[in-house]
Every structure is written in C-alpha cells, then in structure tokens.
Amino acid sequence: MPETTLDHQSLFKRASPLLLVAAIVLVAIIINPVREFLGGDDSWFYARMVEFTLATGKYRMDPFTAANLPVHIYLSAGIAKLFGYSLALLHCISFAFLCLAIGSFYLLVDELGHSRKVATLMALVLLASPLVLILSFAYMSDIPFVAWMLLALQLYVRGIRKDSTQLMFLGSLAAGCAIGTRQFGIAIIGGLLAVWLLSREKPRSRLMLAALAIPLLAGIAQVYAGIMYPNPMQAGCVHLIHWFYKLPLYVIFEEYFWRCSMIAQYLGMALLPLLPIAFAVPRSFWKQRIWRAPVWTLGLLACAVIIAALSLSSLQTARPEARHHGVWEPLELQWVLPDNFGQLRPVMRLFDTAGILGGATLIVLVLYWLRPNLSLRSLRPATLLLLSTFVCLFFLYVSFSQLNDTYVVEFLPFALLLVAGALRHLQQQPNLLRAATAFSVLIILAQALWLRGEAARLEAAWASTDALYHAGVQPINMVAPYDWEKYHGGFDEWVAQDPSGDPYRFLSRGWDQAQFAVQNVPSPIAPSGWRLLSIRSYRNTAFQKRYVLTLKRESAP
Numbered sequence: 289m290p291e292t293t294l295d296h297q298s299l300f301k302r303a304s305p306l307l308l309v310a311a312i313v314l315v316a317i318i319i320n321p322v323r324e325f326l327g328g329d330d331s332w333f334y335a336r337m338v339e340f341t342l343a344t345g346k347y348r349m350d351p352f353t354a355a356n357l358p359v360h361i362y363l364s365a366g367i368a369k370l371f372g373y374s375l376a377l378l379h380c381i382s383f384a385f386l387c388l389a390i391g392s393f394y395l396l397v398d399e400l401g402h403s404r405k406v407a408t409l410m411a412l413v414l415l416a417s418p419l420v421l422i423l424s425f426a427y428m429s430d431i432p433f434v435a436w437m438l439l440a441l442q443l444y445v446r447g448i449r450k451d452s453t454q455l456m457f458l459g460s461l462a463a464g465c466a467i468g469t470r471q472f473g474i475a476i477i478g479g480l481l482a483v484w485l486l487s488r489e490k491p492r493s494r495l496m497l498a499a500l501a502i503p504l505l506a507g508i509a510q511v512y513a514g515i516m517y518p519n520p521m522q523a524g525c526v527h528l529i530h531w532f533y534k535l536p537l538y539v540i541f542e543e544y545f546w547r548c549s550m551i552a553q554y555l556g557m558a559l560l561p562l563l564p565i566a567f568a569v570p571r572s573f574w575k576q577r578i579w580r581a582p583v584w585t586l587g588l589l590a591c592a593v594i595i596a597a598l599s600l601s602s603l604q605t606a607r608p609e610a611r612h613h614g615v616w617e618p619l620e621l622q623w624v625l626p627d628n629f630g631q632l633r634p635v636m637r638l639f640d641t642a643g644i645l646g647g648a649t650l651i652v653l654v655l656y657w658l659r660p661n662l663s664l665r666s667l668r669p670a671t672l673l674l675l676s677t678f679v680c681l682f683f684l685y686v687s688f689s690q691l692n693d694t695y696v697v698e699f700l701p702f703a704l705l706l707v708a709g710a711l712r713h714l715q716q717q718p719n720l721l722r723a724a725t726a727f728s729v730l731i732i733l734a735q736a737l738w739l740r741g742e743a744a745r746l747e748a749a750w751a752s753t754d755a756l757y758h759a760g761v762q763p764i765n766m767v768a769p770y771d772w773e774k775y776h777g778g779f780d781e782w783v784a785q786d787p788s789g790d791p792y793r794f795l796s797r798g799w800d801q802a803q804f805a806v807q808n809v810p811s812p813i814a815p816s817g818w819r820l821l822s823i824r825s826y827r828n829t830a831f832q833k834r835y836v837l838t839l840k841r842e843s844a845p
Contacts, residue, residue, distance in 0.1 A: 556646025741829030
C-alpha cells in the first residue's frame with residue numbers, strides 16, 4: 289500500500305507540468321489565434337506600427353500610443369518579413385508570448401522552492417485570469433511585457449542561487465527586452481538595486497553588473513526618447529500628470545485610495561480558481577492575531593475598505609458613461625474586461641464579488657507575511673528582488689496619468705507568488721491542490737469557449753467588411769465595426785475633422801450617411817430600407833448559427 293501511494297504521488301508530480309502544457313494547447317485549439325481581426329482594444333495602432341516598419345524599415349510610434357515598444361515592433365516585423373504580414377500572425381506572436389510567460393512563471397515558482405504541484409497550480413491560475421486570456425489573443429504589449437519580465441526574474445533568481453554570471457547576463461537581456469516593450473520595465477532596475485544595496489547576502493559585484501548592464505542602457509534610451517522625441521500622446525500624458533499633482537491633496541489621496549482598491553479587486557478576481565482551498569483553510573488560521581487583531585476581523589475590514597473605495601468617484605470613473613450603478617455592479621472601467629464579458633451580467637457580478645473577497649484575502653496575506661518580515665535586510669536576495677520590483681512597478685502604475693484594467697496583468701504573478709507562499713505554510717492536503725487544479729482547468733475551458741464565440745463573430749464581421757473594402761467601397765461610405773474603422777484610419781479622420789468631440793460618436797455617423805453596412809444578426813433577414821448583398825455565418829459560444837449581413841441602402845440617406 290505505501291508503494292502504491294508513493295507511485296500515485298510520483299505520477300501526479302510528473303504529470304503536473306504536462307497538464308499545464310495540455311491546458312495551453314487546448315486553449316489554442318478552442319480559441320484559434322489564426323484569425324484576421326482585431327478586438328476592442330488598442331491592438332490596431334500597434335499593428336499599424338508593424339506595417340509601417342515593414343514598409344519603411346524604420347520604427348515610428350503611432351500618434352495614439354504612449355507606449356514606446358521598439359523591441360516588440362521590430363521583433364514582430366522581423367517575423368512578418370519571414371512569414372508575411374497578417375493579423376493572424378500578430379495573434380500567433382501574442383500567443384507565443386503567453387507560452388513564454390506561463391513557462392517562465394512555472395519555472396520561477398519552482399525555483400523559489402515550491403513543489404511542482406504548486407507551481408502548476410499557480411501557472412494555471414495565472415492562465416485562468418480573464419484578462420490574461422483576452423490579451424493573449426490580441427496584439428497588445430501587456431502579455432509580451434509580462435513574458436519578458438518573468439523570464440528576466442526567473443533567470444535572475446536562478447543566477448543568484450547558482451552564482452552564475454552567464455544566467456545574470458541572460459536575465460539582463462530579457463530585462464532589456466521588457467523595458468524595450470514597455471517603459472515601466474525600469475522597475476526591474478529598482479529591484480536589482482535594492483538587492484545590491486539592502487541585502488545582507490549580497491551577490492558578488494560582477495553578478496550585479498552583468499544583471500544591470502542592459503536594463504540600464506535600455507532605461508536610459510527610453511528616458512532619452514521620451515524627453516527628446518515625445519509623440520502627441522506622450523506629451524498629453526505628461527501634461528495630465530503635471531495637472532494631477534497640482535490638485536488639492538485630498539483629491540490626490542482619494543484617487544490613490546480608489547486606484548489601490550481597484551488593483552486589489554482585479555488581483556483578487558484572479559484567485560477565483562482557488563476557492564476549493566479557501567473553503568478548507570483551518571479555523572485556527574482565521575483566529576490567529578496580526579497586530580492584536582484576529583485575521584477574520586482584518587479580512588472583513590479589508591472588504592469594507594475595498595467596497596468603500598470602489599463606491600467613490602475618481603478621475604477614471606467620473607465620466608457619465610462609466611459611473612457605478614451600485615456597489616455590486618461590474619467595475620465600469622476602460623475597456624477590455626467589460627467589452628468581452630459585459631453581455632454576461634451574472635459572470636461580471638461573480639468577477640466583481642470574487643475580486644472584493646479575493647482582494648481582501650490578499651491584503652490579509654500581505655499583513656500576515658509582513659508580521660515576521662519587517663526588516664528588508666533579513667530577506668533573501670530572491671525575495672527582496674521580487675518584492676522591490678513589485679513595489680517599483682506598483683508605484684509607477686499608480687502614479688501614471690491613467691489606469692486601465694489591462695495594466696493590472698503585470699501584478700498578477702506577484703500576487704500568486706504570495707499565495708504560493710501561503711499554501712506552503714497552510715500545509716494543504718494533496719486532494720485540495722488537485723481540486724483547485726481541476727477547478728482552474730474548468731474556468732480556463734469555460735472562458736475559452738466564450739472567447740471562441742466572440743472571436744468567430746468578430747472574424748466574420750471583419751471578413752465581410754474587408755470584402756466591401758476590396759470591392760472599392762471607402763470606409764467613409766460604410767458602417768463597419770469600430771475596430772476595423774480605427775485600424776483603417778477612423779481615428780485619424782476624427783482628429784482631422786472633429787478632435788474636440790467624441791470619437792465613437794464620430795465613427796457612428798455611418799448609419800445616417802453610409803450606403804453600405806455590415807450587421808450582426810440572429811437571422812438572415814435584411815432590415816427595412818436595406819438590400820441584402822451577402823451573408824456570412826458563424827457559430828456563437830453555444831454553437832448556434834449566427835449571421836453577418838452585408839447590406840446596401842435602397843434609397844438615399
């Protein structure tokens with residue numbers, strides 16, 4: 289009997305990484321990144337930057353982006369030079385970075401001394417985050433940045449443990465790529481400097497010099513480019529930051545209070561797959577005292593604080609279209625999460641509620657972890673590196689002129705590392721880890737099925753619109769998906785004609801003026817006043833047949 293138990297445990301330990309690979313492959317098969325469309329995010333101007341680089345051989349920031357990402361654009365353009373440019377190729381590049389991010393995170397958790405089962409579970413929880421899955425099938429900079437950052441941190445942690453200059457230099461290359469993908473990657477420099485200056489177990493100077501060399505050069509290059517060659521969006525962000533810090537102190541405090549709580553909520557939402565473990569936490573844990581207060585009391589207080597902060601208005605949610613309709617309504621921020629799951633109101637309520645409870649749990653875990661670790665100098669170099677990088681990253685994002693839900697993805701691995709440490713101390717039973725792993729896989733599959741239906745809808749709409757465009761119909765003379773219009777110059781036209789107005793209202797003018805339209809409908813029947821030109825069908829999430837109609841106006845508008 290002992291041998292059988294041992295064999296089962298050994299088999300589960302070996303199968304854990306294979307389960308992670310299987311989950312990623314299954315997600316790719318279900319959603320299928322080989323699709324010609326762009327979603328409701330900022331992928332369109334990054335794609336235009338790749339096209340410009342292919343056409344001219346030069347790098348140029350799009351006027352609508354504040355992110356300077358030469359590494360990502362040159363890499364994508366180089367791959368497109370080999371295989372040919374397409375939106376499907378850009379999606380595949382993003383998915384490849386997802387694989388790099390998940391693999392690097394798994395290795396990082398394993399490098400920190402956790403078991404393979406815990407490393408697999410944490411990687412699956414990261415994959416199960418709605419924002420991670422959404423952004424992995426878009427052409428945004430978030431997932432590539434997370435992938436480079438995690439690869440750099442994993443190499444640094446391993447290099448410090450093995451006292452390896454080669455590994456530290458490889459980490460330096462990855463960190464430089466992270467900074468070249470998003471300016472906020474300079475947080476890694478802060479983490480390295482903290483290890484060098486504060487750790488009692490300081491790595492040798494040659495290791496730290498090898499680790500810092502390329503990130504410092506990349507950071508200096510980013511700062512120089514931002515000062516000497518800012519584009520209109522970057523200049524606008526600097527102006528907004530300057531204006532913000534001239535506001536009264538109570539306004540700045542309220543905004544910071546809201547931002548921190550919003551980040552906690554989105555991070556807490558990612559803990560949803562760990563519910564089986566949460567329900568099995570021993571009562572003794574909740575009765576422990578942190579600074580003379582029981583853990584359960586601090587948890588309730590953290591929930592109340594998050595709810596209070598989310599109920600406040602902020603510079604991000606003061607817009608009429610983004611005001612809360614109640615505390616438990618979905619968080620109405622820009623843009624990705626509500627755009628993809630807004631039709632599923634119960635799901636959004638679940639995300640919102642799980643975010644508050646999970647965010648409060650993370651706050652309690654932070655307080656619990658700080659209790660015996662108040663001295664930074666007592667921390668191991670690897671722990672100090674991760675903690676300092678997170679703090680620097682958090683400060684940069686919270687202080688920036690805007691805060692979107694996609695930005696929170698960068699914090700998810702750090703939150704999950706905290707949870708992994710808690711799992712070690714709580715000594716959970718293997719059956720609970722298996723239950724949480726299975727629950728994570730179910731959540732991943734459910735989201736993948738929903739996103740597959742959304743991708744099929746958008747792909748059909750883009751294909752119909754492209755057919756009109758290639759037939760000679762100009763964008764101004766058709767009603768097209770917003771993202772298609774933006775990719776084909778809709779925002780440029782808005783800036784040229786009416787930059788003071790609402791860009792989406794400007795793009796919606798077609799229903800009153802255009803001769804052609806592309807419409808998504810449940811049945812292939814043309815609306816009154818329009819003639820049906822073509823029908824394109826697809827299957828929604830429930831595999832029901834839906835239609836995209838290409839229409840022509842029968843009379844003058």
